[in-house]
Amino acid sequence: MDIAVIGLGLIGGSALRALAARGHQVLGYDADPATRATARTAAARAPQNGRWQVTGTIRDAVASAGLVIVAVPLPAVPRVLDEIGAAGYTGLVTDVTSVKTPVRMLVEQRLQGRHQRLAGYVGGHPMAGKESSGFAASDADLFHDCAWVLCIEPGSTSLGDWLDLAELVIGLGARVVPATAEEHDRAVATVSHVPHLLATALAAAAADPLASALAAGSFRDGTRVAATRPELIAAMCGGNAPAVGPALDGIIAALQDARAALDAADPMTALLPWLAPGHAMRAGWPPALAAPLDIPARPDALIRLGRAGGWVKAVSADRSTVTVVRPAPRDQGGPLDDL
Amino acid sequence: MDIAVIGLGLIGGSALRALAARGHQVLGYDADPATRATARTAAARAPQNGRWQVTGTIRDAVASAGLVIVAVPLPAVPRVLDEIGAAGYTGLVTDVTSVKTPVRMLVEQRLQGRHQRLAGYVGGHPMAGKESSGFAASDADLFHDCAWVLCIEPGSTSLGDWLDLAELVIGLGARVVPATAEEHDRAVATVSHVPHLLATALAAAAADPLASALAAGSFRDGTRVAATRPELIAAMCGGNAPAVGPALDGIIAALQDARAALDAADPMTALLPWLAPGHAMRAGWPPALAAPLDIPARPDALIRLGRAGGWVKAVSADRSTVTVVRPAPRDQGGPLDDL
Known part of the structure; x- marks a missing residue:
């Protein structure tokens, strides 16, 4: 079965490399001609690590495919789905977008309407990333040991499609986490999207030269993802705004509690109970595992x-x-x- | 000149090792007998890396010293200063506490009153740390390339004392950053203390098992320092409450602006200008350097x-x-x- 990867940024490019390295026939496409050229050159240079083809259109990429992986930022998803539909594609579609409810709705609107038949859609999200982006940063081992959510909507997701994708993704070394789109969006708002906003707020506050010179480990790590391209952060957080908003409200409320403790007569004692739950969570993370x-x-x-x-x-x-x-x-x- | 290090945790222990490794005669003391025993054993085991002595009292540690480095958490500083004074010590004192105004005030109250003469006090703060603590985590190279603030108060700090300490600290591989105590406290509130509060709030929010399972790089780095002992975070933030409070207010206000952008009709577009300053700061940090x-x-x-x-x-x-x-x-x- 041929696999098409649409969008050859960090995640799409890494999926292309990882699938090809495991012997799959992979066709890649990117809207940017320079990225296509880079991906073609990389394929020619690394034949021992699997080969992929790069097509000039989405239509050519999906023509022989039994699975299409949509790996473009959320704002580009509608246009890509339209092109996949216009090409007459009727196979399985997944995606790697960091928010799942909006993509699910787009697929229902654009690929699963009355006039079209699609074998299935299973939303996906590999929890892998770097602060660098683009095909140049892609890596066939990016998904090793990473959590890769595959969405299940009770009553609508085909279990057969889900298991097919689970086997494929396990083959790339990932941990397949089942979740509904809504539960996924709420969880990643907290552990992925809000951290980008905290990092950015913290970095902006440290623009003063003396502060910048004194910044060390806690600042370096706490702001690392603020170096991510703003367009990517805006797409992640803005695309998941219904979940990111309440998650951010929770963080702001917690920080206001800390602020009140700082105003107490004895701020050291007042802060201790506030610090306990976060310390307990982080000191026990990742948790010990039970036997399979x-x-x-x-x-x-x-x-x-x-x-x-x-x-x-x-x-x-x-x-x-x-x-x-x-x-x-x-x-x-x-x-x-x-x- | 003998150097006394009072408090043999991560920073004090590392200072002990670093000074001994560079040939200084160093006497260490810690209030905890087990820590003293560990530090004695370590001295006996690593003669080729310099030797230090561990004393059973502060009085013995400072008796022959020309410099005393106070390396205890802020709550223990008053008692240690009182013991140094009671021992009749009249040499130079510095410290490594993460907040400088309160220590300066304590020194003035307890060591520089009418009835005592002290050669001088120069507040210090090495911007080095780990999420692990204690003598077991200490490292003679901990200060290599780290910023080490040495405070100058115009009109009161002796320039000779300041230069003496600067030479000593440069010898440990650190970058000596001059600042007033007030400017230091404001800067570290932003780049060191508030990051611990953000990390702790974020970790507490991710206690849900699905969220915990999906947590990846942005969460790992953004919460790393939440694993720090709560007592240390409480002492840092609580001891610097007059500066941490306003710095945290600034972060909360910035996050409220982000929250408003998430509620906009087009949150992706609304977030972009909010993201720009933090991205610019972090992408340009650390800054390029001019010639010395x-x-x-x-x-x-x-x-x-x-x-x-x-x-x-x-x-x-x-x-x-x-x-x-x-x-x-x-x-x-x-x-x-x-x-």
């Missing part, structure tokens, strides 16, 4: 697995079960017990 | 150097000038011009 076990390959069981912080590491041959890994229960000796 | 030059070793010139983001890298033999490094002017091709 097999569970039924059913949407409800998979969604519960994701909610418990677990992921799929293998799909059984008859596809009736999946082998999963979950955090160890805290009362059985997880690291949080040591705090 | 010599300036007069005068308090006013040194304070201006610190305000401009520069530091002292050498003191001339006759101590009339210092060699300094400063960021390159932006209009002469600093990295910010590339944005």
